[in-house]
Amino acid sequence: MIEALEEYWIGHEPFYNEVDREVAMFEAAYALRLPLMLKGPTGCGKTRLVEHMAWKLDRPLVTVACNEDMTAADLVGRYLLDANGTTWHDGPLTMAVRHGAICYLDEVVETRQDTTVVIHPLTDARRQLPLDKKGELIQAHPDFQLVVSYNPGYQSHTKDLKQSTRQRFLALDFNYPPADLERRIVAHEAGIDSALAARLVTIGEQSRALVERGLEEGMSTRMLIHAGRLIRHGVDAVAACNLALVVPLSDEPDLQRALKNLVDAHF
Numbered sequence: 001m002i003e004a005l006e007e008y009w010i011g012h013e014p015f016y017n018e019v020d021r022e023v024a025m026f027e028a029a030y031a032l033r034l035p036l037m038l039k040g041p042t043g044c045g046k047t048r049l050v051e052h053m054a055w056k057l058d059r060p061l062v063t064v065a066c067n068e069d070m071t072a073a074d075l076v077g078r079y080l081l082d083a084n085g086t087t088w089h090d091g092p093l094t095m096a097v098r099h100g101a102i103c104y105l106d107e108v109v110e111t112r113q114d115t116t117v118v119i120h121p122l123t124d125a126r127r128q129l130p131l132d133k134k135g136e137l138i139q140a141h142p143d144f145q146l147v148v149s150y151n152p153g154y155q156s157h158t159k160d161l162k163q164s165t166r167q168r169f170l171a172l173d174f175n176y177p178p179a180d181l182e183r184r185i186v187a188h189e190a191g192i193d194s195a196l197a198a199r200l201v202t203i204g205e206q207s208r209a210l211v212e213r214g215l216e217e218g219m220s221t222r223m224l225i226h227a228g229r230l231i232r233h234g235v236d237a238v239a240a241c242n243l244a245l246v247v248p249l250s251d252e253p254d255l256q257r258a259l260k261n262l263v264d265a266h267f
């Protein structure tokens with residue numbers, strides 16, 4: 001085992017309920033070492049799929065939560081002053097490239113364009129990462145793969161992924177799982193019975209219809225799981241749904257009232 005990445009191996013199989021052949025598609029992308037983009041709303045299973053696949057493909061997983069303040073150095077690394085003078089420290093992307101991990105850049109569109117370009121030479125036939133500050137050009141380890149996620153729903157025109165970036169990736173579309181699968185997922189993840197999970201999933205589905213009435217995004221599978229866990233923990237259902245579903249989703253009093261009505265209709 002590579003010492004540098006010891007903590008990035010996934011010990012147990014992460015539960016993943018396949019929705020539409022995405023496991024096989026991921027495997028094909030990995031077999032050809034092609035970069036992969038997962039598109040879809042927050043909390044619908046993108047990260048869980050990557051965790052599951054890293055386990056299944058027996059690769060370490062290096063995850064980076066991207067944000068707009070992130071610089072190229074945050075990804076590739078930098079010289080830092082320590083007791084021995086200045087020493088180079090690999091960033092998470094460089095670690096993954098050197099040692100053959102799957103590198104998952106979560107919400108890649110949040111990064112600035114000058115940061116995104118560092119992944120370009122990695123995502124074509126070159127599979128190289130230049131470390132300009134260090135004067136080193138790394139050839140990616142044969143097992144390295146780049147996976148990114150992004151939520152098209154959030155994007156403003158100025159924050160869209162550039163064609164020069166998106167055309168380098170294979171892409172899988174994600175959405176909330178169909179009701180019967182989502183019920184199974186919520187029941188499993190929250191440790192609740194199927195009937196209770198079904199009620200939460202119905203509330204979730206109805207909340208998604210409110211997007212047409214101004215709600216930015218409907219309740220995610222993740223939120224439904226939170227509600228289920230609270231109920232299992234002993235919180236009464238209406239209070240749990242308020243805490244996990246209604247209040248987090250919107251600051252608008254009218255929308256909160258509409259969401260609360262949804263909950264009241266089911267509990």
Ligand code: ADP
Nearest residue numbers: 015016017042043044045046047048189221222
């Ligand atoms: P995101 O799309 O934001 O990366 P996650 O992968 O973190 O979302 O999903 C949120 C939670 O929903 C996960 O922690 C997991 O419990 C659950 N989940 C969503 N979809 C699935 C699925 N298909 N199989 C298993 N769990 C899922």
